[in-house]
Amino acid sequence: MKPAIIKILIVEDHELVREGLRKILSLEKDFKVVGETGTGAEAICLARRLMPDVILLDINLPDMTGHKVCAAVKSDDALGGTNIIMLSMLDDEEHVMEAVRAGCSGYLVKSAPSESLIKSVRLVQDGEVVLPRELTAKLVSAVHKNQPKLLSPKETEVIKFIAQGLSNKAIAKKLLSSASTVKNQISSIFAKLKVQSRSAAVNEASKKGLI
Known part of the structure; x- marks a missing residue:
């Protein structure tokens, strides 16, 4: 069986x-x-016309930044399956983080060996994220740190007790609170998790790593 062809668009001025x-x-x-192409505007037009699997995108273009091009491509529903690897001379945390926020699947310094480029294209096409190894842990930590908490600390306690099978009255006793307060907290949990039952709330909280 012949391997699937990976269509690539090069954007570099x-x-x-x-x-x-x-x-x-x-x-x-x-x-x-x-x-x-060597411009951001044409890159966006070509992406929409050619529907590439992977875009190799220079971080600095004459008419706009690579981040803006990436954001424009990722906001187009028709290009949802297109993966973008940002190419740059810099590998500092700020630039890499900005690329990740814009929607890039990879970030590669231009001084990287050709083997790294080839491997990166294959990895992003397979759904992987390719970032400088020394920055990966720091970036993950930064994303988690800046991510807003879905449930309040008290709501997190409540959902944990629900997972243990406790009733509203039992939870209120544990929290030295009233049953009506617990009921309101559970209603808030249901709304935030977009569920309508205790079992569904526990299941969704588990999926999100809240319990």
């Missing part, structure tokens, strides 16, 4: 760099460069 990328990618039998 330096022609020599673009040519180098094309040559590297053309050596892979399952890679096909379907388009090239």
Whole structure:
């Protein structure tokens, strides 16, 4: 069985760099460069017309930043399956984090060996996220730290007691609260988790890692 072809769009304003990328990618039998451009505006148009699987996107373009191009592509429902790898000379946390927020699936420094580029294209096509190894742990920590809490500390206690099978009255006794207060907290939990039963609330809270 022939491998599925991965369609790639190259967005890079330096022609020599673009040519180098094309040559590297053309050596892979399952890679096909379907388009090239050096501007953000044309990149967005080409993405919509060519429907690439992967976009190699320079972080700095003459008319706009790579982040803006990425955000525009990811906001288009028709391009939901397109993965973007940001290419940059910088690998500091701020630039990588901004790329992740914009919707990039990967971030690669231009000085990386060709093997890393090829591997990154395959990984993002398979649904993986490719980031500089030394920054991955810090980025995950930063995302979790900045993520708003879905349930309040008290609601988290309540859902844990619900998971244990306790009644409203029993939960109120544990929390030194009233049954009516617990009832209101449970209603709030149901609304936040978008469920309508205690069992569904426990199931959803478990999925979200709240209990």
